[in-house]
Amino acid sequence: MHGFSIYLGQPIDKSYIRRMVDLGYKTIFTSVQIPEENEDTKYRYLGELLEFLSNDQLNYMIDINPSLLDHHFYEFLKQYESAQFIIRIDHSTSIEIINEIISNDFQCCLNASIVSNHLLQHLYQHMKHFDYLCYCHNYYPRPDTGLETQFVKSQNDLILSYNPQANIYGFIVGTTLRGPLFKGLPTIENTRYMHTIESAQLLQDLNTQHIMIGDPRLNNQCSRQLISFLTQRHFSLSIILCDSQAEEILLKPHTVRSDNPGNLIRSQEARNYCKTDIQPLLISERTRGSVTLDNKHNGRYQGELQIIKKVLPSHKNVNVVAQIDTDDIPLINCMRPNDSFEFTIIGKELKL
Known part of the structure; x- marks a missing residue:
């Protein structure tokens, strides 16, 4: 209690x-x-x-x-x-x-x-x-x-x-x-x-x-x-949105995959949420707290959503679509396989 x-x-x-x-x-x-x-x-x-x-x-x-x-x-x-x-x-x-x-x-x-x-x-x-x-x-x-x-x-x-x-x-x-x-x-x-x-x-x-x-x-x-x-075991993460293509997927409920790797958090559902092509945008270094979506060049992985825990290099098939608010970044180390999570958009810095 x-x-x-x-x-x-x-x-x-x-x-x-x-x-x-x-x-x-x-x-x-x-x-x-x-x-x-x-x-x-x-x-x-x-x-x-x-x-x-x-x-x-x-x-x-x-x-x-x-x-x-x-x-x-x-x-x-x-x-x-x-x-x-x-x-x-x-x-x-x-x-x-x-x-x-x-x-x-x-x-x-x-x-x-x-x-x-x-x-x-x-x-x-x-x-x-x-x-x-x-x-x-x-x-x-x-x-x-x-x-x-x-x-x-x-x-x-x-x-x-x-x-x-x-x-x-x-x-x-x-x-x-x-x-x-x-x-x-x-x-x-x-x-x-x-x-x-x-x-x-x-x-x-x-x-x-x-x-x-x-x-x-x-x-x-x-x-x-x-x-x-x-x-x-549910997490609510505040984010700054950078790519409007991602908004619909980001605002849906997510679950940490049961076979989740060490350097990032993968959504179990995100690829199934993806109904239209994601155009390449914001192909940049993936820093701690970045939220990414795989774009159309990644084939069947299009719509793959990840939260980055450790700095990773840019990849032409991966868009950086949002950034977790500084106060909530510590939470990503607490997220475990099968935990649920959601995003709350607290600001937008859209890139064209």
């Missing part, structure tokens, strides 16, 4: 929350232990959040210090019957605390970034409901403190060795960053300045199944792109 974060230091942004939920984000992360947030208002804002979404079937992951867990807190959450609560405890993990959370009919989440083999072994041997546990990595506001890729992989492998079906969550950066540092809230350090989809792909490659936006906001375009990728 992929999700986003809502922080309780200020009134909740209902329009943003509604948009994200309607797009298909099903988990909301929040915390009641951020030092700079007002103790008197954060529980009120939490209540407003839960009341606002009381008709939606959502998961809420609440990060909390175990010392704050008591009967009143559990009863407060139980008012919201449509919500599924995940209580995340960072430090001070014990069987007693975990069992208390589970006995109140909530799921317990452990800190995936610091969980040890010793702790997992102990819990596995002594807990009745070990499979009720899930795991969520930390996010890291301060640059250079985020985790290394190999470390995340080793932590996930450790968790999955005890429960191959374990749910593991991790964070990527949003587009409106959280203070006081405003440097993003990623789990993995080298994703701090990556495109959101690149970051999500990396976490998934490391067996982190559930992707969370750590920062307080993700803009509309990125949130739409990301949820399409996460739920459907």
Whole structure:
């Protein structure tokens, strides 16, 4: 269940929350232990959040210090019957605390970034409901403190060795960053300045199944792109159109061929979309992010559509018909065989 974060230091942004939920984000992360947030208002804002979404079937992951867990807190959450609560405890993990959370009919989440083999072994041997546990990595506001890729992989492998079906969550950066540092809230350090989809792909490659936006906001375009990728393996690519002959083919749906090569992405359908001859035009070097169509001189390959990943020389039978927008070029490295994709024309620089 992929999700986003809502922080309780200020009134909740209902329009943003509604948009994200309607797009298909099903988990909301929040915390009641951020030092700079007002103790008197954060529980009120939490209540407003839960009341606002009381008709939606959502998961809420609440990060909390175990010392704050008591009967009143559990009863407060139980008012919201449509919500599924995940209580995340960072430090001070014990069987007693975990069992208390589970006995109140909530799921317990452990800190995936610091969980040890010793702790997992102990819990596995002594807990009745070990499979009720899930795991969520930390996010890291301060640059250079985020985790290394190999470390995340080793932590996930450790968790999955005890429960191959374990749910593991991790964070990527949003587009409106959280203070006081405003440097993003990623789990993995080298994703701090990556495109959101690149970051999500990396976490998934490391067996982190559930992707969370750590920062307080993700803009509309990125949130739409990301949820399409996460739920459907579908990519939306913005392009500048250079050749009007290609427009009709470009605007149709495409699928990455299952036998796709390494230096480029091939459309499975494009040749079948081609109904008229494509005249030679813009026979130029094919740079990273170029979109090409084979022209009429390539015989039965006429209409072949490719997205170029590595610079290739010009070819008299291949037209360069569009260029992927700079912001979306990183996405082409994430595209895998059988993924679907579409183009959105955001500008035209037609060549005659």
